[in-house]
Amino acid sequence: MPTTHVRWALLATGLLLAGCVDDGVRPCDLWTASAVVSGRVTDSSGAGVADAAIEVQIAPLGECDGAGNWAHSKQVTTNAGGYYSADLALGNFSGVRCVRVIELASGTSVRGAVEFVGGCDETRPPGQLNADLVIP
Numbered sequence: 001m002p003t004t005h006v007r008w009a010l011l012a013t014g015l016l017l018a019g020c021v022d023d024g025v026r027p028c029d030l031w032t033a034s035a036v037v038s039g040r041v042t043d044s045s046g047a048g049v050a051d052a053a054i055e056v057q058i059a060p061l062g063e064c065d066g067a068g069n070w071a072h073s074k075q076v077t078t079n080a081g082g083y084y085s086a087d088l089a090l091g092n093f094s095g096v097r098c099v100r101v102i103e104l105a106s107g108t109s110v111r112g113a114v115e116f117v118g119g120c121d122e123t124r125p126p127g128q129l130n131a132d133l134v135i136p
Helices: 004-018
Strands: 033-043 053-058 072-077 083-091 095-103 109-116 127-130 133-135
Touching (some): 033 095, 033 109, 072 083, 083 109
Parallel strands (some): 033 127
Antiparallel strands (some): 033 083, 053 072, 095 109
């Protein structure tokens, strides 16, 4: 018959092993879908607008018509030529989503759809959307 110390050691080992049970999360489950939205902000003369604050918003559903609810957003700034680029991550969801790009000072905006690409067996690069803005 095992001693008390041996019984406690066996009980502790059993509890530790019970904690090692598969919790259902596999490395393949931990992926993030991504897309890139880029473009140029110009004024009415066609000149690039430097240092413009840009917000890129992502709708929770794919449709752009009637999209008014925005689930995620990212802010970037244009470079000296008026160009911007935003790398977007959607989390563990892939597919086409509507995005809205806003130049914050003027409120000028444009919408478009981009495919967020990701998944365990996905080999394609992130979706790309070119969204240019002309500030009046």
